[in-house]
């Protein structure tokens with residue numbers, strides 16, 4: 001008999017320990033297999049972490065242990081899902097983020113392999129059926145049968161579904177002249193890009209590559225202004241690593257937004273590239289995952305979760321646009337791909353390259369202290385000038401165009417001039433939808449999401465009111481449901497409204513819109529980006545999605561319609577976010593041989609995040625923002641963890657959050673600053689009332705054990721769920 005220790009699929013931290021079962025069956029079971037078990041009268045999936053043999057009977061064991069021990073119901077897998085490397089990684093991630101081990105494993109594995117019950121229904125291997133010759137013999141066949149036999153002979157193996165004469169084929173199969181073989185099919189269609197010649201590096205790029213190669217440091221931050229050619233550095237270094245027989249992990253923030261990076265890698269490295277990102281179907285993910293695990297792919301290009309790709313012998317890990325917040329997962333285990341990259345690089349003894357035009361303050365500070373090796377690209381390729389940027393003060397009514405009130409005279413004029421020259425324009429407004437909220441002018445009723453209690457946004461294209469936090473939506477109203485008045489007001493504006501305004505002011509202009517509404521359909525984003533590149537439109541209107549790393553050679557004007565969105569958010573990161581967004585957006589202008597221009601409309605024309613972004617002066621912004629962070633004891637001068645309490649009972653939630661504050665204050669004393677409780681932006685979710693606190697600290701080795709104790713304590717039971725988010729972004 002075997003004693004099996006396993007983790008249960010529920011990811012509550014109080015269950016974060018091995019549970020023991022026994023197994024008497026015929027099947028093989030090892031560490032890394034999934035099994036079915038009964039747990040608290042529920043059939044669940046368990047992930048095996050230890051197997052040992054015993055001569056004792058189940059009865060004897062139970063007497064010895066003092067409790068009943070169940071048999072596992074069934075063994076699911078026939079080989080371990082993760083190798084020892086990845087198992088170790090899972091443990092380190094779980095320790096760093098105070099996340100249950102099972103939640104980490106569930107994150108690491110694709111849906112079809114994940115240790116959870118729902119995974120058992122997910123798609124598995126797909127096969128193509130091919131026809132091959134088994135016994136080439138034309139005797140006793142009809143002419144049509146001989147014809148097909150000869151065709152197959154010439155082209156074998158032939159895809160079965162491509163043979164139209166099904167009855168003829170069936171006869172050949174029946175006579176034993178041909179046979180069917182199955183071949184595993186890769187469901188993801190990797191486009192077949194033309195091989196491109198590798199351009200030689202500029203002297204600046206070459207300097208960076210040499211400095212990288214000649215140093216023994218482990219982690220590098222490549223700070224390069226927009227358009228300075230960071231991608232070429234990545235491609236060049238990747239090629240060197242592949243030539244050494246090692247593999248490369250290339251991370252991008254969102255693959256659908258950066259099709260160029262994927263295209264560059266595929267056109268240079270072809271079949272050895274695997275793609276992993278959240279927009280693949282579960283079936284495609286499963287195929288790509290297995291292909292990587294089998295060692296057939298040497299390069300993985302992917303988004304956040306690709307950091308867990310089962311690559312072996314990693315020689316280099318690259319994170320492009322390392323400042324982008326989507327590298328941080330905002331559900332448990334709340335990991336950040338950069339931290340995982342660093343953990344993995346230590347295990348593989350390889351280098352990590354972080355790249356950005358606007359590095360996160362954390363990374364830039366580490367580079368400043370020599371923890372990371374700082375590399376810089378200060379010039380645009382071919383010495384292209386940065387775009388000429390103007391800030392327009394929207395509080396001064398002289399600047400505003402009376403026809404629209406949304407556009408300034410300056411921006412309107414620049415758009416017209418650009419259109420006249422047949423160049424392209426990008427307009428950024430970091431808010432989707434038509435208007436930001438709707439209220440009744442008679443009684444003041446504000447239309448809010450029933451689950452999140454935040455204002456609903458009006459979307460004109462489908463005449464719906466939508467919640468931008470959850471996916472709630474309702475049909476737009478004609479009359480107020482409270483008082484019956486028909487005077488409903490729509491205030492604020494988003495991408496849809498800007499598009500309408502553009503059509504009004506520039507009826508001849510062709511527009512495209514890119515925001516997460518257009519992203520609801522899977523292939524839509526790359527289509528829109530491609531169409532804009534092909535000059536099928538003159539103006540691209542969008543949210544922060546349009547600011548990310550795109551290279552549109554004919555864009556000579558970028559207009560930031562309202563730079564202030566985000567500045568007023570109650571987060572210590574709000575200035576950094578606004579600075580990044582505007583810098584990146586402005587950087588889209590004038591990337592080819594045409595001179596670029598950018599116009600920033602703002603109600604805070606003297607705010608340092610806006611003025612420094614206009615000048616693309618990262619270093620100055622960095623110094624200014626660091627002073628503020630230091631004064632306020634925020635990262636990178638401290639670490640932050642947030643503790644969230646959720647329960648169905650509001651009183652219980654509030655009670656518990658105060659108890660936690662007392663416990664932590666008592667335990668940590670001067671080691672931490674505890675702020676809160678705060679009511680989050682969305683205070684009510686999934687029928688639960690939510691409150692949170694923020695802990696600022698310097699010494700993780702003291703604070704983390706206290707938080708872990710809290711998670712394991714009796715507070716995290718009976719109707720309350722506690723979550724800890726280490727280095728949170730959503731504050």
Ligand SMILES: [Zn+2]
Pocket residue numbers: 440441442443444445480481482483484485
């Ligand atoms: Zn009303």
Ligand SMILES: [Zn+2]
Pocket residue numbers: 449450451452453467468469470471472
């Ligand atoms: Zn909602």
